Amino acid sequence: AQKVTQAQTEISVVEKEDVTLDCVYETRDTTYYLFWYKQPPSGELVFLIRRNSFDEQNEISGRYSWNFQKSTSSFNFTITASQVVDSAVYFCALRDNAGNMLTFGGGTRLMVKP
Amino acid sequence: SQTIHQWPATLVQPVGSPLSLECTVEGTSNPNLYWYRQAAGRGLQLLFYSVGIGQISSEVPQNLSASRPQDRQFILSSKKLLLSDSSFYLCAWSVQGHWNTEAFFGQGTRLTVV
Numbered sequence: 001a002q003k004v005t006q007a008q009t010e011i012s013v014v015e016k017e018d019v020t021l022d023c024v025y026e027t028r029d030t031t032y033y034l035f036w037y038k039q040p041p042s043g044e045l046v047f048l049i050r051r052n053s054f055d056e057q058n059e060i061s062g063r064y065s066w067n068f069q070k071s072t073s074s075f076n077f078t079i080t081a082s083q084v085v086d087s088a089v090y091f092c093a094l095r096d097n098a099g100n101m102l103t104f105g106g107g108t109r110l111m112v113k114p
Numbered sequence: 115s116q117t118i119h120q121w122p123a124t125l126v127q128p129v130g131s132p133l134s135l136e137c138t139v140e141g142t143s144n145p146n147l148y149w150y151r152q153a154a155g156r157g158l159q160l161l162f163y164s165v166g167i168g169q170i171s172s173e174v175p176q177n178l179s180a181s182r183p184q185d186r187q188f189i190l191s192s193k194k195l196l197l198s199d200s201s202f203y204l205c206a207w208s209v210q211g212h213w214n215t216e217a218f219f220g221q222g223t224r225l226t227v228v
Contacts, residue, residue, distance in 0.1 A: 035217075043204075044221045044222060045219040091157065101160060101173075104157050105157060
């Protein structure tokens with residue numbers, strides 16, 4: 001069975017601070033995909049990034065960066081110079097080799113204060 | 115381009131009444147379809163997924179059911195709502211046979227059972 005754990009249920013930072021959201025996963029498959037989604041107050045889930053299990057290169061997209069470490073089964077997400085608009089719930093998710101299901105973590109609520 | 119429509123956006127229903135939430139996808143064929151539920155302040159729970167017309171897999175036994183009468187239509191139903199069914203329901207789709215792609219979510223339905 002696969003599992004995704006986001007130990008931080010809520011994080012509060014002041015604008016311009018850097019913040020890292022942790023994600024730890026469990027799977028028996030050697031081939032899998034990892035995802036991050038953002039859920040703003042409107043409720044819709046917005047896709048941010050996917051990463052396959054064979055690609056451990058870190059990725060940077062503007063103020064967002066992702067650190068995938070297979071050795072520790074972690075896929076952490078860092079926001080640099082956070083802004084109030086980054087306030088949302090962020091979800092990490094895992095899809096295994098069967099491909100039919102996305103398993104989500106419990107989410108981390110990020111509050112960025114001005 | 116592909117789009118996903120989910121309605122209604124909000125719904126207030128009395129206990130014991132039936133439920134029907136509808137989700138349709140445009141711009142793609144034979145998608146995987148999903149129903150998720152998100153209780154307030156919590157993560158996403160997969161309820162049902164479908165890989166084709168009439169093919170429904172249930173992940174959590176409860177008084178909800180799902181149907182896929184057409185290729186791009188996914189319906190979540192209940193014969194008699196319970197108070198505990200109050201939640202935020204999200205429909206999603208992904209490309210079939212391409213498990214490395216992300217899932218795309220609708221805007222969600224906020225259901226309150228009174």
